[in-house]
Amino acid sequence: MHQDLDSRIADKRADLIALTQELIRIPTLNPPGENYRAICDYLQTRLARHGFDCQLLRATGAPGDSDRYPRWNILARREGPRPGDCVHFNSHTDVVEVGHGWTRDPFGGEIDGDRIYGRGSCDMKGGLAASIIAAEAFLETHPDFAGAIEISGTADEESGGYGGVAWMAEQGYFNPDRVQHVIIPEPLGHDRICLGHRGGWWAEIETRGEIAHGSMPFLGDCAVRHMGAVLDAFERELFPAMAQRFTEMPVIPDGARQSTMNINSIHGGMAEQDVDYTGLPACCVPDSCRIVIDRRYLIEERFDDVKGEVVALLEGLKAERPRFEYEIRDINRITPSMTERDAPVVTTVAEAIRDVFGREAAYVASPGSYDQKHIDRIGRLKNCIAYGPGVLELAHKPDEWVGIEDMSSSTRVMGRVLQRLLLPQ
Numbered sequence: 001m002h003q004d005l006d007s008r009i010a011d012k013r014a015d016l017i018a019l020t021q022e023l024i025r026i027p028t029l030n031p032p033g034e035n036y037r038a039i040c041d042y043l044q045t046r047l048a049r050h051g052f053d054c055q056l057l058r059a060t061g062a063p064g065d066s067d068r069y070p071r072w073n074i075l076a077r078r079e080g081p082r083p084g085d086c087v088h089f090n091s092h093t094d095v096v097e098v099g100h101g102w103t104r105d106p107f108g109g110e111i112d113g114d115r116i117y118g119r120g121s122c123d124m125k126g127g128l129a130a131s132i133i134a135a136e137a138f139l140e141t142h143p144d145f146a147g148a149i150e151i152s153g154t155a156d157e158e159s160g161g162y163g164g165v166a167w168m169a170e171q172g173y174f175n176p177d178r179v180q181h182v183i184i185p186e187p188l189g190h191d192r193i194c195l196g197h198r199g200g201w202w203a204e205i206e207t208r209g210e211i212a213h214g215s216m217p218f219l220g221d222c223a224v225r226h227m228g229a230v231l232d233a234f235e236r237e238l239f240p241a242m243a244q245r246f247t248e249m250p251v252i253p254d255g256a257r258q259s260t261m262n263i264n265s266i267h268g269g270m271a272e273q274d275v276d277y278t279g280l281p282a283c284c285v286p287d288s289c290r291i292v293i294d295r296r297y298l299i300e301e302r303f304d305d306v307k308g309e310v311v312a313l314l315e316g317l318k319a320e321r322p323r324f325e326y327e328i329r330d331i332n333r334i335t336p337s338m339t340e341r342d343a344p345v346v347t348t349v350a351e352a353i354r355d356v357f358g359r360e361a362a363y364v365a366s367p368g369s370y371d372q373k374h375i376d377r378i379g380r381l382k383n384c385i386a387y388g389p390g391v392l393e394l395a396h397k398p399d400e401w402v403g404i405e406d407m408s409s410s411t412r413v414m415g416r417v418l419q420r421l422l423l424p425q
């Protein structure tokens with residue numbers, strides 16, 4: 001049984017390569033969210049040919065959706081002749097900006113040896129292609145399967161997923177009564193199972209002051225100095241406290257196994273001038289200073305405590321520092337998510353990895369987040385992991401590539417997973 005499927009997948013090697021190249025050649029840059037409709041049309045044509053019922057779904061009204069940049073998603077479903085579970089492969093179709101430093105055409109799908117190059121090759125069009133080939137090979141080998149296979153291509157993962165998986169989950173497409181197992185083929189490596197990700201909280205903190213002439217700063221109140229006191233409190237109290245907190249989640253790399261915080265930006269005082277302005281700055285005491293923080297928190301931490309810790313520091317400054325005024329505004333919040341190791345999708349993928357490679361799967365968790373958060377929190381579906389080909393460290397980098405052997409191996413694992421979940425024993 002395995003041999004039939006494996007040889008079918010081997011026969012499709014050229015198709016796997018061509019499919020990956022063609023997906024790379026549709027430049028689905030996000031932001032702003034280009035060519036979502038084009039990639040959905042392409043996937044619809046392909047999947048309809050293999051017997052999938054396809055729905056194109058526009059996330060009307062979602063953040064980022066506009067007539068110029070509509071948020072199109074595709075949901076393809078192939079029902080088996082007998083009842084059973086639904087296995088869903090979810091891939092995001094968007095890619096991040098190209099950036100500098102490329103030596104290959106970022107949208108050419110160039111092949112060199114075992115590698116296919118291009119923006120999105122690894123994150124995650126290679127994974128999308130692998131899941132499609134796995135499903136098609138499985139359908140040809142086992143037309144009598146039980147249950148259903150779904151493949152979705154969704155928008156906006158790189159900008160939070162609100163026009164993609166979050167919207168689809170709100171519409172009920174990830175309800176556990178219609179979907180039972182979800183695999184997200186993000187580039188975690190062909191023998192690793194990603195159980196989930198840390199949480200995140202982005203916020204803007206603003207300190208206030210009073211504008212005055214810069215030669216007489218005592219007549220005003222400097223918002224930048226107030227912010228200096230905030231950063232100092234972070235250095236003295238917050239960062240050391242966070243460094244003491246470790247998670248039981250197998251987050252990679254090791255440095256992300258503790259609570260972390262990045263200060264994304266800081267700005268105080270007069271707005272920066274255009275490059276064509278050649279004059280001097282005016283001398284004013286700044287009356288506002290803003291920072292944006294990106295706090296990544298652990299599944300063992302509670303959001304209220306994470307925010308409360310920052311607010312307590314700010315309140316402490318307010319109590320001891322004359323004229324200290326601040327405001328804090330939430331920008332985004334990501335719930336941490338972790339699927340249990342004994343969940344059916346986890347044990348099944350682990351068995352499939354053992355079948356294909358003859359070794360045990362490694363379990364990892366992601367330092368940043370991906371669409372699992374929406375499937376977990378909005379869809380209330382806990383049986384979800386990330387599993388797919390590609391080297392995570394290449395994501396978003398110049399000369400991004402995906403390995404052809406790596407994709408083939410993952411395709412075999414995905415095919416094995418379908419056999420285990422959709423063929424009644």
Ligand SMILES: [Zn+2]
Pocket residue numbers: 092123124157186187370
């Ligand atoms: Zn991704």
